[in-house]
Amino acid sequence: MNLSFNVLNQAMLTQVLHELRLGNLQRCKALGLGEEDIYLLQSLPPTTLSRLAHATVPWVEIKIDSSVLHRLIDQAERDEQNERLINRALKLGASSTIMYQCFGLAHSETALRRRLLKIETRKGRPQNLSEAQEHALWQRWCQLRAQDGAEDQLDAMMMLAEEQQISLAIVWQQIDHYSNGT
Structure with missing residues (x-):
């Protein structure tokens, strides 16, 4: 059998x-x-x-739908990539506002993810950058935007946060400040 x-x-x-x-x-x-x-x-x-x-002969037939299988695999890979991006953003100090705007995550979901990733959160206002740091940040932002064109802004901001060794929330705030001319 x-x-x-x-x-x-x-x-x-x-x-x-x-x-x-x-x-x-x-x-x-x-x-x-x-x-x-x-x-x-x-x-x-x-x-x-x-x-x-308990029949010894098959009366059930299994058939693979290759196109559905590939779509499911592609979706799973996109989901995993999105999870990596969310974790990276959180580790770089993304605020709850950033997480909501970029990923649609509620504050409570963001807080839970931070706890799961064992990310310490700073209380109070974020640190202020010196004028030289602000200028360097904006210059590098302009370089990245010229290279990437209209590509993913969040990815460029995360790259800036890593390069400048400052939180993503500060990068976001500074880019917003300079982009809106305020």
């Missing part, structure tokens, strides 16, 4: 019976059963259902 057929048959029968018990006939159809099959399975005695579950 081929064990893989047995396991597949059991899994499918268990799922179908569960869906039938819940009254999810459309789900049973989505699993590949026709209306006659559904009616037949509902009327079978337990001994016959047991024989179906």
Whole structure:
């Protein structure tokens, strides 16, 4: 007896019976059963259902939908990349406002993520930069923007925070200050 057929048959029968018990006939159809099959399975005695579950020949067919598989993999990779970006931003000192504007994360979610990443939060106002630091920051920002064009501003700001060894919140604040001419 081929064990893989047995396991597949059991899994499918268990799922179908569960869906039938819940009254999810459309789900049973989505699993590949026709209306006659559904009616037949509902009327079978337990001994016959047991024989179906333990059949030595496959009555279940597994098929890979390659395009769906690739879309799911692509989405999973985008999700992982987004998680890395969120963690990087938090480690660089992104404020809750930045996390909300860039990622849609509520303050409570941002705070929880900080705790999970063991990031200490500073209380009070952020440090002020010297005039020389502000100038260097703005000059480097202009360089990055000229190189990247309209590419991801957040990534450029994170690069600045890393290069200048200052928090992302300060970089964000300074760029906003100079960009709006205030």
